[in-house]
Amino acid sequence: xxxxxxxxxxxxxKKRGRGRVPNxxxxxxxxxxxxxxxxxxxxxxxxxxxxxxxxxxxxxKDINYQKGILGSDWVGFSNFKYLFxxxxxWIITRNTLLYNTAFIVLTLFFSLAFAxxxxxxxxxxxxxxxxxxxxxxxxLSWVVVSYLVYGFLSAEHGFMNKTxxxxxxxxxxxxxxxxxxWPGILVIVKLWKEIGYTxxxxxxxxxGIDHEYYEAALIDGASKWKQIRKITLPLISPxxxxxxxxxxxxxFNADFGLFFQVTRNAGALYSTTQVIDTYVYxxxxxxxxxxxxxxxxxxxxxxxxxxxFLANLAVRRISKxxxxx
Amino acid sequence: xxxxxxxAIGPSGRTGKRAKRQxxxxxxxxxxxxxxxxxxxxxxxxxxxxxxxVIIVSFxxxxxxxxxxxxxxxxxxxxxxxxxxxxxxxxxxxxAAVSLFVTVVGTILSxxxxxxxxxxxxxxxxxxxxxxxxxxxxxxxFNGGLVPWYLAYTQMMHLKDTLWILIMPLLVSAFFVIxxxxxxxxxxxxxxxxxxxxxxxxxxxxxxxxILPLSLPVLAxxxxxxxxxxxxxxxxxLIFISPEGHVNLQYLMYKTMLNVQFLTASPQAMAALxxxxxxxxxxxxxxxxxxxxxxxxxxxxxxSFFQKYFIKGLTVxxxxx
Numbered sequence: 001x002x003x004x005x006x007x008x009x010x011x012x013x014k015k016r017g018r019g020r021v022p023n024x025x026x027x028x029x030x031x032x033x034x035x036x037x038x039x040x041x042x043x044x045x046x047x048x049x050x051x052x053x054x055x056x057x058x059x060x061k062d063i064n065y066q067k068g069i070l071g072s073d074w075v076g077f078s079n080f081k082y083l084f085x086x087x088x089x090w091i092i093t094r095n096t097l098l099y100n101t102a103f104i105v106l107t108l109f110f111s112l113a114f115a116x117x118x119x120x121x122x123x124x125x126x127x128x129x130x131x132x133x134x135x136x137x138x139x140l141s142w143v144v145v146s147y148l149v150y151g152f153l154s155a156e157h158g159f160m161n162k163t164x165x166x167x168x169x170x171x172x173x174x175x176x177x178x179x180x181x182w183p184g185i186l187v188i189v190k191l192w193k194e195i196g197y198t199x200x201x202x203x204x205x206x207x208g209i210d211h212e213y214y215e216a217a218l219i220d221g222a223s224k225w226k227q228i229r230k231i232t233l234p235l236i237s238p239x240x241x242x243x244x245x246x247x248x249x250x251x252f253n254a255d256f257g258l259f260f261q262v263t264r265n266a267g268a269l270y271s272t273t274q275v276i277d278t279y280v281y282x283x284x285x286x287x288x289x290x291x292x293x294x295x296x297x298x299x300x301x302x303x304x305x306x307x308x309f310l311a312n313l314a315v316r317r318i319s320k321x322x323x324x325x
Numbered sequence: 326x327x328x329x330x331x332x333a334i335g336p337s338g339r340t341g342k343r344a345k346r347q348x349x350x351x352x353x354x355x356x357x358x359x360x361x362x363x364x365x366x367x368x369x370x371x372x373x374x375x376x377x378x379v380i381i382v383s384f385x386x387x388x389x390x391x392x393x394x395x396x397x398x399x400x401x402x403x404x405x406x407x408x409x410x411x412x413x414x415x416x417x418x419x420x421a422a423v424s425l426f427v428t429v430v431g432t433i434l435s436x437x438x439x440x441x442x443x444x445x446x447x448x449x450x451x452x453x454x455x456x457x458x459x460x461x462x463x464x465x466x467f468n469g470g471l472v473p474w475y476l477a478y479t480q481m482m483h484l485k486d487t488l489w490i491l492i493m494p495l496l497v498s499a500f501f502v503i504x505x506x507x508x509x510x511x512x513x514x515x516x517x518x519x520x521x522x523x524x525x526x527x528x529x530x531x532x533x534x535x536i537l538p539l540s541l542p543v544l545a546x547x548x549x550x551x552x553x554x555x556x557x558x559x560x561x562x563l564i565f566i567s568p569e570g571h572v573n574l575q576y577l578m579y580k581t582m583l584n585v586q587f588l589t590a591s592p593q594a595m596a597a598l599x600x601x602x603x604x605x606x607x608x609x610x611x612x613x614x615x616x617x618x619x620x621x622x623x624x625x626x627x628x629s630f631f632q633k634y635f636i637k638g639l640t641v642x643x644x645x646x
Contacts (some may be wrong), residue, residue, distance in 0.1 A: 027452050033528040034445035038457060041442035044497045047477060049464040055473025069476065117365070122358045126365070132632050133369035136376075139628045140621065141557035143579045147617040148375035150582065151382065151395050157610055159378060162394025192371070200636050218351050227351075256560065261579070280471050285564065290472055297470025305467045325462065 056301070059294040079295035088279065089296070096275040100251045102187050107198050108244060110191060115202035116228055131203070134196035142257030145193060149185070149262050177268040186273065189262055190255065201243065205236040238319050245315050249308035252276065252300050276300050376621065383407070383614040390610045406611035410619065417619060420577040423488065427573060428555040431492040435551050436544060438496055443505035444532055449515065458506070465499045475564060486570040491561050495554055501547045508543040509536060549631055556624060578620040581613055 028035065059079055061072045083089050114134070121127040137145070152159045153175035161172040175181060213231045222230065233240075254275035263273045265282075274282075276296060284293035316323040353361075378395060383406055385399035393400065410417060442461065446454040468474070484490040513536060521531045537544070562576035572580070 031445070031451055031453075031528075034448075034451055037441040037529070037532070038445055040438045041497050041502075042460070044438070044493065045460065045464060047482060048474070048494055048497070049468065051477045051481070052469030052473035053467060054469075055477060056469050058473060058476070069480070117361050120353050120357075121361055121365075122352060123362075126362065130365040130369050131636065133372050135632050135636065136372050136625075136628060139553065139557075139624050139632070141559060141575050141624075143557075143559050143575045143582070144617060144621050144624075146582060147379055147578070147614070151375060151378045151614070154395070157390055157394040159395050159397075163396060196372075214351055224353060224357075261559075264582070277471075281564075284472055284475070294470060294472035297472055301468055301470050308466055 056298045058290065059298040063290045079291040083292050083295045091271060092274050092276050092279045096252060096254045103190055104244060104247045106187065106191055107195065111195055111198035111202050114199040115206055116232060118203055119206050131200065134199060137193045138197050142261040145189060146261040146264065149189060176264060176266045179269045179272040182263065182269050182272045186258060186262065190258055202236065205239040206232060209235050241318055242315060245311040249311035250304065251307060252304045379614050379617050383611055383618045385611055387611050406615035409612050410615055420572055420574045423571050424556060424574040427488065427491045428552055431495060431555040432548055432551045435496045436548050439502050440505055443502045444509055444536055447506045447509035461499045461502050485565055486567055490565045494561060505543060505547060508540060513539055545634060549635055574620050578616055581616045
C-alpha cells in the first residue's frame with residue numbers, strides 16, 4: 001500500500017492533484033465499514049498463510065530453539081543439498097508424481113464415463129439414487145476409510161485373507177507389509193472415495209448442453225457414440241480442461257490422508273507409499289529434523305506455484321474465460 | 326432440461342390399460358439401459374458394502390471373528406463390544422463433545438468471516454477490491470509448508486492443545502471465498518444496493534438485511550462443506566493436540582485403529598472389567614469396529630439428509646470456481 005514520501009515537495013503533490021495518500025484516506029473514509037468487515041479474515045490469513053510464507057526462510061537456517069528462529073545461523077542451501085543427496089528425495093518425488101498422474105487420468109476417464117452413463121439412464125429416479133450412493137464415500141473421513149480398508153486387508157481377520165482368497169485357493173497375503181500391492185490399492189481407494197464428486201461436476205456440465213444439438217444430430221442419423229464423441233465431449237471440453245489443468249497444477253501435492261491413514265503409516269510400505277507430504281510430516285514431527293523437512297516443504301511449494309502458474313497460462317491459451325487469473 | 330424423454334409420455338400413453346411406454350427417439354435401447362443399470366447396481370454395492378462389513382463385524386461375537394475373520398455372516402451375534410464401549414463412555418463423550426463444539430462454532434464463524442470478506446470484494450465500487458481479492462487468492466497459489474505453519478501456531482500464537490487450534494486453521498478457505506464473491510457479484514443486482522443506499526441504509530445493514538438473505542443457497546452449500554471439513558478433521562488433532570489433550574472423535578478413532586488399548590487407558594474401565602472377573606482379554610477386533618460405527622453414525626445421518634444439497638451446491642460454483 002502507499003507510503004508517504006517526505007522528500008516529495010508540496011508543489012509536486014499539488015501538481016499531481018489527487019495524490020495517492022489523500023485518495024487512500026478518502027477511500028478509507030468512505031469504505032471503513034468494509035475494512036472492518038474484512039479484518040477478521042485478514043488477521044487469520046496473516047497468521048495462517050502469510051507469516052508461514054515468510055517463515056520459509058527457516059529452510060536456509062540451522063534452527064536452534066535456544067537462539068530462536070530469527071537468531072539461528074544461516075546455512076545457505078545445505079539443507080537442500082543434504083535432502084537431494086538422499087535416495088528418499090527421489091522416491092518421494094517419483095511416488096507423488098506417479099500417483100497423482102494415475103489419479104488425474106483415471107478420475108477423468110471414469111467420472112466422464114459415469115456422467116455420460118447417468119445422463120443416458122432412462123429412469124431419472126434410479127440415476128439420482130445411484131449418484132447419491134456414489135457420493136457416500138465422499139462424506140467419510142480418511143480415518144473411517146482406513147477402517148473400511150482394514151476390514152478387508154487385515155492380515156489375521158480381513159475379509160480378503162479369511163474369505164475371498166481361500167475361496168480362490170490363494171495363500172493369505174500380509175497386506176500391510178508387502179509394498180508391491182499398494183499402488184493398486186491406493187488408486188482404487190482414492191477413486192472409490194472421490195469419483196462421486198467429480199462425476200457430479202461433469203454431470204452438471206453435460207446437463208447444461210442445449211438439447212437442440214442432440215435433436216439435430218438425431219435427424220442426421222447420428223448414433224449415440226457419435227453424439228457423445230461429436231457433441232457431448234467437445235461441448236464440455238472447457239470444464240474437462242480446466243479441471244485437469246488445476247489438478248496438474250497440484251500434482252506435487254499429495255493427499256496426506258490417503259497416504260497416511262489408509263496405509264496405517266506402515267514403514268514397510270514406504271518404498272511405494274511415501275509421498276512428499278507424508279515425508280515432510282514424518283521428518284518433522286516424528287524425527288524432528290526441521291531443516292530437511294522445511295527444505296522439502298519449500299521445494300514442494302515453489303514447484304507447485306510454478307506449475308499452477310504454467311497451468312493457468314495454458315488455460316488462458318485455450319479459453320481465456322476459464323483462466324483463474 | 327435433463328430428459329424431456331422422461332416427461333414426454335404424452336396423452337396417448339394414458340389410453341388403454343397401462344400401455345407400454347414408447348421408447349423416445351433418442352433414448353438408448355433396452356439392452357444398453359439394462360447394462361447400465363446392472364453396472365450401477367454393482368457400483369452402488371461397492372460403495373456401500375465396506376460400511377456394512379464394518380457394522381456387521383461390530384455386532385459379531387469376538388470368538389467367531391478370531392476364528393473366521395471379518396465376515397458378512399458371523400456365526401454368532403453379540404453386542405459385548407458396545408457394552409464395553411459404554412463402560413468407558415466418558416472418553417467417547419468427551420471426544421464427541423469436542424467434535425460437536427468445533428464443528429458448530431467453526432462452521433458458523435467461518436461462514437460469517439468468509440461472507441464478510443467476500444462481500445466487499447464483490448462490490449464493483451470498492452476501489453481496493455482487486456488488492457484484497459489477490460490477497461485472498463494468493464493463498465491458493467503458495468503456501469509456506471508444514472514446518473513454518475506449525476511453528477507460527479505453536480511458537481508464536483501458543484495455541485497448541487487448545488480448542489481454538491482445531492477451529493482457526495480451517496476458518497478461511499480462499500476457494501469458498503471466491504465462490505461467495507462470485508455469487509454476490511452475479512446474483513445480487515447492484516441497483517438493489519444502490520436504492521438501499523439512497524434510502525440511507527448503512528453498509529453493514531445492507532449486508533445483513535439484503536445480501537445475506539438473498540444468498541442463502543450459496544451460504545448453505547459452503548456451510549455444509551465446512552461442516553464436513555470440521556467434522557471429518559483429524560489432521561489438526563494429529564499435529565497440534567498432545568495425547569493427554571482433548572482429542573476429537575476422528576482422532577480417537579485413529580488412535581483406536583492403531584491400538585484398542587488407547588480406549589482402555591482409563592483405570593475405571595479396567596477396574597470395572599476386573600470387578601466382573603473378566604480376564605484382560607478384550608474383544609479387540611469387534612470393539613475397534615464398534616468405535617468406527619460410532620464415528621461413522623453421525624456422518625451417515627447427515628449424508629442421508631443433506632446429500633442432495635451437496636449435489637445441488639456443487640454445481641453452484643463448479644464451472645467457474
